[in-house]
Amino acid sequence: MTNALIEKLSRRDQLSPVEIAALKDVLDPPRAIAANVDIMREHAHASHSLLIVSGLTARYSTLSDGRRQITEINVTGDFVDLHSLLMKQMDHGVMTLTPCEISSAPHSRLRDLTEKHPHLARMLWLETVVDAAIHRQWLVAMGRRSGLGHLAHLLCELYVRLKAVGQTEGAGFDLPLTQSMLGDALGLSTVHVNRLIAELRREGLVRWNQSRVEIINWPRLAAIAEFDPTYLRLQNEPV
Amino acid sequence: MTNALIEKLSRRDQLSPVEIAALKDVLDPPRAIAANVDIMREHAHASHSLLIVSGLTARYSTLSDGRRQITEINVTGDFVDLHSLLMKQMDHGVMTLTPCEISSAPHSRLRDLTEKHPHLARMLWLETVVDAAIHRQWLVAMGRRSGLGHLAHLLCELYVRLKAVGQTEGAGFDLPLTQSMLGDALGLSTVHVNRLIAELRREGLVRWNQSRVEIINWPRLAAIAEFDPTYLRLQNEPV
DNA sequence: CGGGAGGTTGAGAGGCCTCAACTCTTGTGG
DNA sequence: CCACAAGAGTTGAGGCCTCTCAACCTCCCG
Numbered sequence: 001m002t003n004a005l006i007e008k009l010s011r012r013d014q015l016s017p018v019e020i021a022a023l024k025d026v027l028d029p030p031r032a033i034a035a036n037v038d039i040m041r042e043h044a045h046a047s048h049s050l051l052i053v054s055g056l057t058a059r060y061s062t063l064s065d066g067r068r069q070i071t072e073i074n075v076t077g078d079f080v081d082l083h084s085l086l087m088k089q090m091d092h093g094v095m096t097l098t099p100c101e102i103s104s105a106p107h108s109r110l111r112d113l114t115e116k117h118p119h120l121a122r123m124l125w126l127e128t129v130v131d132a133a134i135h136r137q138w139l140v141a142m143g144r145r146s147g148l149g150h151l152a153h154l155l156c157e158l159y160v161r162l163k164a165v166g167q168t169e170g171a172g173f174d175l176p177l178t179q180s181m182l183g184d185a186l187g188l189s190t191v192h193v194n195r196l197i198a199e200l201r202r203e204g205l206v207r208w209n210q211s212r213v214e215i216i217n218w219p220r221l222a223a224i225a226e227f228d229p230t231y232l233r234l235q236n237e238p239v
Numbered sequence: 240m241t242n243a244l245i246e247k248l249s250r251r252d253q254l255s256p257v258e259i260a261a262l263k264d265v266l267d268p269p270r271a272i273a274a275n276v277d278i279m280r281e282h283a284h285a286s287h288s289l290l291i292v293s294g295l296t297a298r299y300s301t302l303s304d305g306r307r308q309i310t311e312i313n314v315t316g317d318f319v320d321l322h323s324l325l326m327k328q329m330d331h332g333v334m335t336l337t338p339c340e341i342s343s344a345p346h347s348r349l350r351d352l353t354e355k356h357p358h359l360a361r362m363l364w365l366e367t368v369v370d371a372a373i374h375r376q377w378l379v380a381m382g383r384r385s386g387l388g389h390l391a392h393l394l395c396e397l398y399v400r401l402k403a404v405g406q407t408e409g410a411g412f413d414l415p416l417t418q419s420m421l422g423d424a425l426g427l428s429t430v431h432v433n434r435l436i437a438e439l440r441r442e443g444l445v446r447w448n449q450s451r452v453e454i455i456n457w458p459r460l461a462a463i464a465e466f467d468p469t470y471l472r473l474q475n476e477p478v
Numbered sequence: 479c480g481g482g483a484g485g486t487t488g489a490g491a492g493g494c495c496t497c498a499a500c501t502c503t504t505g506t507g508g
Numbered sequence: 509c510c511a512c513a514a515g516a517g518t519t520g521a522g523g524c525c526t527c528t529c530a531a532c533c534t535c536c537c538g
Contacts (some may be wrong), residue, residue, distance in 0.1 A: 043469070063378045064465055069382045071375040083372070086478050091372045091470035111478075115357045124352060125364045126325040128371060133322070133330045135374035136310040141299045142381045142428040143308045143426025147494075180518065187382025192494055194518060226303055229284070231330035239325050239350075386526075417484060431526055433486060 001026060002103070004077025004165040005051060009123050011164065013238045017122045026109040027051060030101040031121065035176075040094040046084035048106045052076055055100030056176070060184065061092045069197070070185040074132055077165040079127050081209060085110050098176050122239045134229040142187050145226070150186050151196045153225035155206065158230045159215060171218065176211035241266060241342070243316025243404040244290060248362050250403065258359045265348040266290060269340040274415075278341060279333040285323035287345045294339030295415070299423065300331045302420045309424040311338070311373055312397065316404040318366050324349050337415050361478045372470040381426050384465070386407055389425050390435045391463035394445065398454060399468050410457065415450035 002024055009015055015023075030053040033039060039050060042062060057080055059072045071092060074080045082092055087105050096102075114121035137157070141150040162173045180190045181198070188196075200206045205221045207214040215221055241263055248254055254262075269292040272278060278289060281301060298311045301324055310331060313319040320333055324346050335341075353360035376396070380389040401412045418436070419429045427435075439445045444460045446453040454460055 029347040046245040059375070061375065063379070063383055067383050071378045086361060086368050087372065087472055088476045088478075089469055089474075091471075092375055111361075113515095114361060114371060118354045118357065118360070121357070121360065121364075122325060122350075125360075125367070128364070129322040129325050129367055132371035132374055133326065135371055135378060136298070136300065136331055138378055139310045139374060139381065139426075140302070140308040144302055144306050144377065180516080187378075189495055191496080195494095198518080222533085230328055232329075233326055235328075237327045239327075419484080428527055429484090430486085430528080433537095437486080 001055070002051065004053070005079065005164070008077050008164055008234075010118050012236060013123060015120070015123070018097065019117055019123075020118060022113055022117050026105045026113050027103040028105070029034050033096050033100045035100075035103055036097050037096045037135065038093055039083070039096060039100075042090055042093040043205070044090045045088060046081065046090055046107070047211045048104045049082045049085055049110060050080050050094070051103040051105060052078050053101035053103050054170075055102075056097040057094055058097050058181070058185070059092045059094050063128055063189065068184045069187060070181065071138070073132060073154075073185060075158070075161050075165065076167055079105075082110075082124060083128050083131070088111060097181065101119075109122055118147050119239070126233065126239055130233050133210055133233065137231055141225075147188055147192060148187070148199060149197050149224050149226065151182075151193070151200065152205070152221050154182075154185065155215065155225055156222055156225050156227035157232070158228075160232055160234070161203075164234055170214075171216070172207075172212060172214040176212045241290065241292070243292070244318065246365075246405070247316050247403055250473050251365065252362060253473060254359070254362070258356055258362075261352055261356050261359060266342040269342045271331070272335050272339045272341055273335050274280045274335050274339075276335045277332055278335060278339075279320055279323070279327055279329055279470070280457050281332040282380075283329045285320065285329055286329060287343045288321045288324055288349060289319050289333070290342040291317050291319055292340035292342050294341075295336040296333055297341060297420070297424070298331045298333050308426060309344060309420070310377070312393075312424060314368070314400050314404065315395070315406055315443050318344075318363065321349075321363060322367050327429065330354060336420065348363050348397065353444075358478070365472065365478055369470075376392070376470055380464075386425070386427055386431060387438060388463050388465065389427075389434070389466050390439065391444070391460050392466055393421075393424065394452065395461055395464045395466035395468075396471070399471055399473070403473055409453075410455070411446075411451060411453040413450050413452045414452045 007018060052074055054076050057074045058070045060068050060070045062068050084090060141153045159173060162168050167173060179193045183190045183193045197208055201208060205217050207216055267420060291313055293315050297309045299307050299309045301307050323329060380392045398412060401407050406412060408454045418432045422429045422432045436447055440447060442458050446455060
């Protein structure tokens with residue numbers, strides 16, 4: 001049930017059987033949760049962290065006029081809101097984008113884990129550090145890339161992250177997000193997202209029907225995005 | 240020499256004398272570094288992390304056409320690039336914005352610290368988690384706020400962060416950044432930054448001469464920015 | 479005194495926004 | 509089995525925010 005997380009962590013550094021057992025011990029059995037449900041409310045004081053066993057979630061912040069900004073999309077195997085172990089109060093909300101299975105990890109047990117397993121603690125620390133690196137890439141894309149480059153970058157990122165946990169098929173993957181949600185992630189309007197997707201299709205870079213995205217021309221898509229996956233930290237370097 | 244860092248950490252949770260000594264032990268004596276110097280290059284493999292003893296630095300990423308996006312401004316007492324302890328390869332560069340004093344902490348010693356002092360390790364983990372929270376606020380500002388709101392938010396953030404380490408005087412602080420640098424931080428052009436600053440002045444929200452920023456009307460500035468300092472995690476809650 | 483960096487201002491262009499209408503799909507109930 | 513509603517996607521038109529280009533000013537320093 002924690003396979004995707006362990007698969008991802010093992011790409012970065014070796015986990016001992018004891019550590020794997022300790023990691024499994026902090027997690028409650030997964031619960032099934034429907035799509036479009038808040039699993040952690042903005043400003044809440046959290047007492048546990050959540051692991052996505054399957055499905056897609058989004059971190060978001062809401063503005064006073066109701067508009068929304070999604071700040072990260074999380075996928076199967078992501079320890080979303082692990083940061084609340086230390087932040088205590090949530091600076092953003094987390095919602096499901098698809099039906100999900102979610103495991104809960106009480107902060108008390110996570111704190112015990114950091115006392116007894118310093119190496120595993122660093123591996124979890126690294127999870128949050130990669131989140132920050134993803135945020136930085138989004139900042140670069142939002143601040144300095146064209147709308148098309150930004151969308152292309154998001155697709156490249158999701159493809160690589162989903163592939164790392166076995167959620168791709170060939171050059172395609174499922175992305176059951178509405179164009180309105182994509183707009184909230186990119187900081188663009190729904191109408192403009194629609195036109196950008198049309199442009200990617202017209203240029204023969206992707207096939208995109210329903211929730212199925214197929215990347216037809218990876219080299220050109222990655223070039224438009226100036227995509228370099230180093231920040232996802234999927235290479236093996238012991239911590 | 241690590242006073243600002245310890246002052247900031249102590250706002251969040253109590254540090255024992257042993258922990259303070261351990262923290263000081265990982266740091267080399269500070270070096271003086273001029274303004275506009277790269278202290279960590281993009282894509283470099285880091286073997287140590289850097290503490291800002293005094294001065295201002297910026298994390299940045301460079302695009303293929305030479306344009307730049309600053310993803311965070313770091314101030315006195317910030318453990319900039321602590322994340323490299325776990326990331327190993329830098330996903331961004333770090334440069335000084337002003338003359339700085341910088342202390343270096345070898346990763347080997349930091350790793351030892353996490354083995355022997357789990358609580359202190361969590362405090363350092365929290366430092367990187369706050370970085371991520373700052374990134375998220377920048378994403379919200381960049382994606383969904385007006386240019387004016389974005390600039391106002393940056394000023395509010397810097398004021399609160401500088402105040403937490405005793406670097407403000409009344410409602411003012413030093414911000415020796417060129418408008419071009421501010422543009423790189425906000426994702427705007429230099430010309431537009433100039434016009435936004437002029438608007439803040441015209442509206443009587445700030446006085447801004449040379450590198451001196453004086454906030455005249457904090458309530459209105461914070462309202463324009465929709466600023467809520469919770470994400471900076473300066474409240475006391477034990478980790 | 480000249481040069482360079484930074485700041486300021488004007489003018490025109492363009493990317494993205496808003497508003498609005500229309501289409502398509504899906505699910506529900508009569 | 510069809511009518512209808514609701515949600516999502518698509519397209520057009522006009523407008524605004526921000527960009528680029530360019531000129532000029534100020535200040536500082538060699």
